[in-house]
Amino acid sequence: MIRKNILITGASSGLGKGMAVEFAKKGRNLALCARRMERLEELKKTLLEINPAITVSIKSLDVNQHDDVFTVFREFQQEMGQLDRMIINAGMGKGASVGTGYFHANKQTAETNFVAALAQAEAAMEIFREQNVGHLVTISSISAVRGFRRAMTVYAATKAALTSMSEGIRIDVMNTPIKVSCVHPGFIRSEINEKVEKVPFIVDTETGCKALVKAIEKEKANTYVPAWPWAWMHWVLRMVPAKSLRGMS
Structure with a gap:
């Protein structure tokens, strides 16, 4: 099934922007939202240059303003007639070791990456249940498989x-026309990690986003991308001793 109308949150930069570019190449109509409207305007222009035949709708949205999430998703649905796929991508990676005085940053990450993701999932699933069709995609992380230290502690937990x-x-929606996929990116270079110099197996944004879109299109329950090495590495991470993880973060 071709999902023609695709909504992406956190689309103004990083993985969201990269996925929008890849979907534009495939001829998909895009509903894009993020806080930075000026970046969305620039992205819309780029996407229409890539493929003038598609429709690109953009809206300002802070996903931590939960009522706005429901409003914006509905507005996109009304504009496009139907939303076929919604990608919950907006997130952040602030934080520090728990108990070191950075509760505000850790709380901000927790609220953005999970509570706001819940709001997006609620808004998306309301629409999909009414349509009786749709594909919900959540962008998780390879860090979801274990606990990590320092700045990764709360991020991995979310x-x-x-x-x-x-x-x-x-x-909950098993055996219905509504599909749910969770994608776990490995290390992909983006704004969230641009200041981190030494990262194992990291790939550039374009390579990573091509892998993300390929995985999303397969609509599997869980995927780990890029496939090499994360398709098998996530099993290794689940089994290694905690002291080995200490040296990785």
Whole structure:
């Protein structure tokens, strides 16, 4: 099935922007939202240059303003007639070791990556249940498979929660025309990690987003991308001793 009308949150930069570019190449209509409207305007221009035949709608949205999430998703649906796929991508990676005085940053990450993701899932699934068709996609992380230290502690916890929530929603709508996929990116260069110098197996944004879109199109329950090495590496991460993880983060 070709999902023609695709909504992406957090689309102004990083993985959201990269996925929008890849979907534009495939001829999909795009509903894009993020906080930075000026970046969305620039992206819309780029996407229409890539493929003038598609429709691109953009709206300003802070996903932590939960009522606005429901409003914006509905507006996109009304404009496009139907939303075929919604990708919950908006997120952040602030934080530090728990108990070191950075509660505000850790809280902000927790609220954005999980509570706001819940709001997006609620808004998306209301629409899909009414349509009786749709594909919900959540962008989790390879870090969801284990706990990590320092700045990764709360981030990894939110991604584990997102993975679990995605599975729960999937079970809830099992054997219906509504599909739910959770994608776990490995290390892909983007704004969220641009200041981190040494990252194992990291790929550039374009390579990573091509892998993301390929995985999304397959509509599997859980995928780990890019496939090499993360399709098998996530099993290794689940089994290695905690002291080995200490040296990785």
